[in-house]
Each structure stands twice: as structure tokens, then as C-alpha cells.
Amino acid sequence: MxxxxxxxxxxxxxxxxxxxxxxxxxxxxxxxxxxxxxxxxxxxxxxxxxxxxxxxxxxxxxxxxxxxxxxxxxxxxxxxxxxxxxxxxxxxxxxxxxxxxxxxxxxxxxxxxxxxxxxxxxxLNVEKKFLSISRPIVFSMNDSFVKVSPSDNFEVDYTISYDHNLIKEQRFNYEFKDSNQFKNLISNCRTFGFKDEVDSLRKRGLIAGGSLDNAIVLDKQGIVNKDKLRQENEFVKHKILDFIGDIYLLGYSVKGAFEIYKGGHRLTHEIMNSIMSDQSNWRLIKQENLNDKKYQKTYYTKSIALSL
Ligand SMILES: [Zn+2]
CATH class of the missing domain: 3.30.230.20 (lpxc deacetylase, domain 1)
Structure with a gap:
């Protein structure tokens, strides 16, 4: 419901x-x-x-x-x-x-x-519907990409890559189970930024409310904040947090397996446009229909690759 x-x-x-x-x-x-x-x-x-x-x-x-x-x-x-x-x-x-x-x-x-x-x-007295991905779709931009494949669950396999020795390449594979798991694993992971970028954004009149109370700030030596990281892999997990929020703009909870390399708000927006641009990319289903044969996904060998 x-x-x-x-x-x-x-x-x-x-x-x-x-x-x-x-x-x-x-x-x-x-x-x-x-x-x-x-x-x-x-x-x-x-x-x-x-x-x-x-x-x-x-x-x-x-x-x-x-x-x-x-x-x-x-x-x-x-x-x-x-x-x-x-x-x-x-x-x-x-x-x-x-x-x-x-x-x-x-x-x-x-x-x-x-x-x-x-x-x-x-x-509420009305059944919940999920947006289920029907076939593989890819969106890529420069060296970053988002790929989504049909799945009975909501999965996010996310990799970030930064030229900073505290992050380097960080990867986390998140498979949604329930709200408690989301709370414990993802919800407290903070946004982060690099000191050089923070200074230049400030000069441009942006992030006027940004402070060490609302972001992890990194300089060349490490973390500027006094408090420690809240979770191992907090950086990539925050990117997953952002993705879970942005992808909800499809208007439904999603059934699909996402693989993301160096993603961001822009890339998530573009993959949503790609998914919704063709009615055969998705269908609305109820939870109990997930294992129903007539709803079972059709795999297409050729994925749709879009590039700017
Ligand atoms: Zn964020």
C-alpha cells in the first residue's frame, strides 16, 4: 500500500x-x-x-x-x-x-x-506501484557513466574517483532492503568538498551557508573538520544518498540495478530523461507482480548509448 x-x-x-x-x-x-x-x-x-x-x-x-x-x-x-x-x-x-x-x-x-x-x-488504501526498468540503458558523459539494467530490486553500485589520497577510488554496492538499512548505512553520510573549491565558490558568492557543520571539507593533508568520518566509505555513500534522492524524481520507487562511475546530479538527471524518453524502457508494476511471468522482463541485447 x-x-x-x-x-x-x-x-x-x-x-x-x-x-x-x-x-x-x-x-x-x-x-x-x-x-x-x-x-x-x-x-x-x-x-x-x-x-x-x-x-x-x-x-x-x-x-x-x-x-x-x-x-x-x-x-x-x-x-x-x-x-x-x-x-x-x-x-x-x-x-x-x-x-x-x-x-x-x-x-x-x-x-x-x-x-x-x-x-x-x-x-493509504491504494496499492503502491514501482517503476520497473525493462531493458538496459546507458548514459555517458566524458569518462563518467550510468548504466541501468532490469532487476527485481533497487541496486546502486557506485564508484567515485578523486585525486586525493583519502578518497582515491571508492566503491560501494548498495542493495536496498528496508528503511532501517537505509537509515543505518546511508542516511547520515555527509556531503563533502575540497578546500580549494570551497574558497573559489565562496568568492563567486556561492555556498554562503556552507561550513564545517554541514560538510566534510578536505585539504591536501586530510579532513579539516574536527570530528571523524561517520562511516567507512562516507564519501561514496553520500553520492549514493544523493542518487537515491534524485532518482526519486521519476515519481516512483525504482526496480532496477544501477552501475554508476563518477556520477553526479547532472548524470542522474540525464539517465532519468533517457529512461523516460521511450515507453518500452519501463513499466509500472505492483510488488506482487515482480515474480509474475507475464511481467517478466524482456532483455534486449543492444543497449542504448547516448553521449553528449
Ligand atoms: Zn548531497
Whole structure:
């Protein structure tokens, strides 16, 4: 069955890019609503202030994920909340926010996850559907790529590669089991950045709210923050956290096995466009139909490779 949050909850905090205080409320929603944002600071008609969390509303995927509706109303840095909603199994929710960016909190999804867990979920009387990948699809850009194949589960095999001796090549193969596993393995992994880049972004007026409280910062010697890493492989696991949030913009939980090399918000956005560009790439199924013969996937020998 589809689920929503038991009751509303509020979270406030500084935003990463503009450095102002953002106040948001997560509200229960009826079945088939999906995840919808509402800008309460804009006094237009109700319809004009609603922004559906859908891949075709993505307007920027540089540094963060930003969605914009057809009236030009937008909200950005949605990926960590989207990850918490996806990982915790929230199918429907209305998110009210009083500015154009969500709070960065501690740079992970853990605060959202704790709130969702303490409030609990409510089952709605409508069956949940999954977006199941029907055939292999590849999107590549320079030396990075995302490949997705049919699977009865949601799997993310992610590799990152950085010229830094603390990271180098880091790989983690995540197979989604349940919300507790998502909470323990992924949800508290923080975003990270390199000191040189941080300084140049600051000079350009970006990441005004960025600090050691909401990101792991690396310099040539190692980690600048006083506290240690929260998890082994925290860097690649944060990239998986981002991916789980961004891919939820398909509008459904996904059944598919993703292999990602040096990914990011942009690459996830492009693979969503590739998946949805052809109706034969995917189908909507119910959980019980996963093992049903007539729903069984058709494998195509030739994958679709797109390149910029
Ligand atoms: Zn992130």
C-alpha cells in the first residue's frame, strides 16, 4: 500500500547556497499525490506555488538539484530530503517551504529520517506501484557513466574517483532492503568538498551557508573538520544518498540495478530523461507482480548509448 507521514513535522535551518534560514513543513498527503513542494512565501494562486518533484521539472543539476514549475516558481537543494522520503518509503507528501532553497542541516539526510521515523507512516488504501526498468540503458558523459539494467530490486553500485589520497577510488554496492538499512548505512553520510573549491565558490558568492557543520571539507593533508568520518566509505555513500534522492524524481520507487562511475546530479538527471524518453524502457508494476511471468522482463541485447 502507498504510505504518507502520520502527521506534519517542521524543520528549519540555514541554506547552503544563499545562507538564509529556511523553514519547511512536511505534511501528510492523499494517495497518488506523489511528492509536491509548495512555496508559502509566494502569494500567487495555489496552483502557481506548487512544484511537483518530477524529473521534467529539473531546471538545474549543477551543485544541487533544483526544480521549477511552468510558472517559473522553483525550489532548490531538494536531494537530501528526497533521499529521506525515498529511503523511508514515503510515497506521498506535501512539503511547504518559505524560500527557494531547503536547509542543508548537517549535510546528510539523518535529521529528516529521524523525524519521519519518530512520527511514523500511515498506510493509504491504494496499492503502491514501482517503476520497473525493462531493458538496459546507458548514459555517458566524458569518462563518467550510468548504466541501468532490469532487476527485481533497487541496486546502486557506485564508484567515485578523486585525486586525493583519502578518497582515491571508492566503491560501494548498495542493495536496498528496508528503511532501517537505509537509515543505518546511508542516511547520515555527509556531503563533502575540497578546500580549494570551497574558497573559489565562496568568492563567486556561492555556498554562503556552507561550513564545517554541514560538510566534510578536505585539504591536501586530510579532513579539516574536527570530528571523524561517520562511516567507512562516507564519501561514496553520500553520492549514493544523493542518487537515491534524485532518482526519486521519476515519481516512483525504482526496480532496477544501477552501475554508476563518477556520477553526479547532472548524470542522474540525464539517465532519468533517457529512461523516460521511450515507453518500452519501463513499466509500472505492483510488488506482487515482480515474480509474475507475464511481467517478466524482456532483455534486449543492444543497449542504448547516448553521449553528449
Ligand atoms: Zn548531497
Amino acid at each position: 502507498q504510505k504518507t507521514v502520520n502527521k506534519s513535522f517542521n524543520i528549519s535551518g540555514i541554506t547552503l547556497h544563499s545562507g538564509i534560514i529556511s523553514n519547511l513543513s512536511v505534511h501528510p498527503a492523499t494517495a497518488n499525490t506523489g511528492i509536491v513542494f509548495r512555496r508559502v512565501d509566494i502569494k500567487n494562486s495555489n496552483e502557481e506555488t506548487l512544484i511537483e518533484a518530477k524529473f521534467n521539472n529539473v531546471s538545474t543539476s549543477n551543485l544541487c538539484t533544483k526544480i521549477t514549475n511552468k510558472y517559473g516558481i522553483s525550489v532548490s537543494t531538494i536531494e537530501h530530503l528526497m533521499s529521506a522520503l525515498h529511503g523511508m518509503g514515503v510515497d506521498n507528501a506535501i512539503i511547504e517551504v518559505d524560500c527557494d532553497e531547503l536547509p542543508i542541516l548537517d549535510g546528510s539526510s539523518v535529521e529528516y529520517v529521524s523525524q519521519i521515523q519518530s512520527i511514523g507512516l500511515k498506510s
